[in-house]
Amino acid sequence: MLKCTTKTVISVDCYDLEDYINGHYDHPIELIASWEQGNDSVFEVHINGEEPSVWEAQELAEFKQNGGGGYGVPQIVMNEMVRDGLLEAGDYLVDICW
Numbered sequence: 001m002l003k004c005t006t007k008t009v010i011s012v013d014c015y016d017l018e019d020y021i022n023g024h025y026d027h028p029i030e031l032i033a034s035w036e037q038g039n040d041s042v043f044e045v046h047i048n049g050e051e052p053s054v055w056e057a058q059e060l061a062e063f064k065q066n067g068g069g070g071y072g073v074p075q076i077v078m079n080e081m082v083r084d085g086l087l088e089a090g091d092y093l094v095d096i097c098w
Helices: 014-022 031-035 054-066 073-083
Strands: 010-013 041-047 090-096
Touching: 010 014, 014 031, 014 073, 014 090, 031 073, 031 090, 041 073, 054 073
Parallel strands: 010 090
Antiparallel strands: 041 090
16 A cells, blocks of 8 residues: 555645735745746645744844845745745745746
Protein backbone atom coordinates (compact mmCIF):
# COMPACT_ATOMS: atom_id res chain seq x y z
CA MET A 1 0.00 0.00 0.00
CA LEU A 2 1.16 3.52 -0.77
CA LYS A 3 2.18 5.48 2.31
CA CYS A 4 0.77 8.99 2.10
CA THR A 5 -0.57 11.75 4.28
CA THR A 6 -3.62 13.92 3.81
CA LYS A 7 -3.15 17.54 4.78
CA THR A 8 -5.09 20.77 4.58
CA VAL A 9 -3.55 23.57 2.53
CA ILE A 10 -4.42 27.14 1.66
CA SER A 11 -4.52 27.48 -2.13
CA VAL A 12 -4.10 30.96 -3.57
CA ASP A 13 -3.33 32.60 -6.89
CA CYS A 14 0.09 34.27 -6.88
CA TYR A 15 -1.21 37.60 -8.16
CA ASP A 16 -4.05 37.66 -5.61
CA LEU A 17 -1.58 37.03 -2.80
CA GLU A 18 0.83 39.61 -4.19
CA ASP A 19 -1.94 42.24 -4.43
CA TYR A 20 -3.06 41.47 -0.88
CA ILE A 21 0.48 41.81 0.51
CA ASN A 22 1.11 44.98 -1.52
CA GLY A 23 -2.06 46.50 -0.09
CA HIS A 24 -0.51 46.38 3.39
CA TYR A 25 3.03 47.64 2.71
CA ASP A 26 4.53 50.81 1.25
CA HIS A 27 6.84 48.95 -1.14
CA PRO A 28 5.67 46.37 -3.69
CA ILE A 29 6.76 42.77 -3.46
CA GLU A 30 7.20 40.56 -6.52
CA LEU A 31 6.55 36.98 -5.46
CA ILE A 32 7.43 35.21 -8.72
CA ALA A 33 10.79 36.95 -9.00
CA SER A 34 11.52 36.54 -5.28
CA TRP A 35 10.75 32.84 -5.36
CA GLU A 36 12.41 32.35 -8.78
CA GLN A 37 9.48 30.29 -10.05
CA GLY A 38 8.47 29.51 -13.61
CA ASN A 39 5.14 29.73 -15.38
CA ASP A 40 2.50 27.07 -14.70
CA SER A 41 4.00 26.00 -11.40
CA VAL A 42 2.89 25.68 -7.81
CA PHE A 43 5.06 26.91 -4.95
CA GLU A 44 4.47 25.58 -1.45
CA VAL A 45 5.42 27.69 1.55
CA HIS A 46 4.79 27.04 5.24
CA ILE A 47 3.80 30.15 7.19
CA ASN A 48 3.29 29.97 10.94
CA GLY A 49 3.80 33.50 12.24
CA GLU A 50 7.05 32.65 13.97
CA GLU A 51 9.11 35.48 15.41
CA PRO A 52 11.87 36.57 13.05
CA SER A 53 15.52 35.71 13.62
CA VAL A 54 18.00 38.59 13.80
CA TRP A 55 18.72 38.18 10.06
CA GLU A 56 15.01 38.00 9.19
CA ALA A 57 14.30 41.12 11.25
CA GLN A 58 17.03 42.95 9.30
CA GLU A 59 15.58 41.75 5.97
CA LEU A 60 12.09 42.85 7.04
CA ALA A 61 13.37 46.28 8.11
CA GLU A 62 15.18 46.68 4.78
CA PHE A 63 12.02 45.72 2.88
CA LYS A 64 9.91 48.18 4.85
CA GLN A 65 12.45 50.96 4.42
CA ASN A 66 13.28 50.66 0.73
CA GLY A 67 11.62 47.58 -0.77
CA GLY A 68 14.88 45.62 -0.65
CA GLY A 69 15.61 42.17 0.60
CA GLY A 70 16.32 38.77 -0.84
CA TYR A 71 14.80 35.36 -1.50
CA GLY A 72 13.25 34.93 1.95
CA VAL A 73 11.46 38.26 2.13
CA PRO A 74 8.01 36.96 1.06
CA GLN A 75 8.01 34.34 3.83
CA ILE A 76 9.27 36.89 6.36
CA VAL A 77 6.55 39.36 5.34
CA MET A 78 3.86 36.67 5.35
CA ASN A 79 4.93 35.55 8.85
CA GLU A 80 4.60 39.15 10.03
CA MET A 81 1.13 39.31 8.48
CA VAL A 82 0.14 36.17 10.43
CA ARG A 83 1.40 37.78 13.65
CA ASP A 84 -0.63 40.90 12.78
CA GLY A 85 -3.79 38.87 12.11
CA LEU A 86 -3.81 39.63 8.37
CA LEU A 87 -3.11 36.10 7.12
CA GLU A 88 -4.01 32.64 8.35
CA ALA A 89 -1.13 30.40 9.40
CA GLY A 90 -0.70 27.24 7.34
CA ASP A 91 0.74 25.61 4.26
CA TYR A 92 0.18 27.83 1.24
CA LEU A 93 0.07 26.43 -2.29
CA VAL A 94 0.69 29.42 -4.50
CA ASP A 95 -0.47 28.92 -8.09
CA ILE A 96 1.87 30.69 -10.51
CA CYS A 97 0.55 31.29 -14.00
CA TRP A 98 1.06 34.28 -16.28
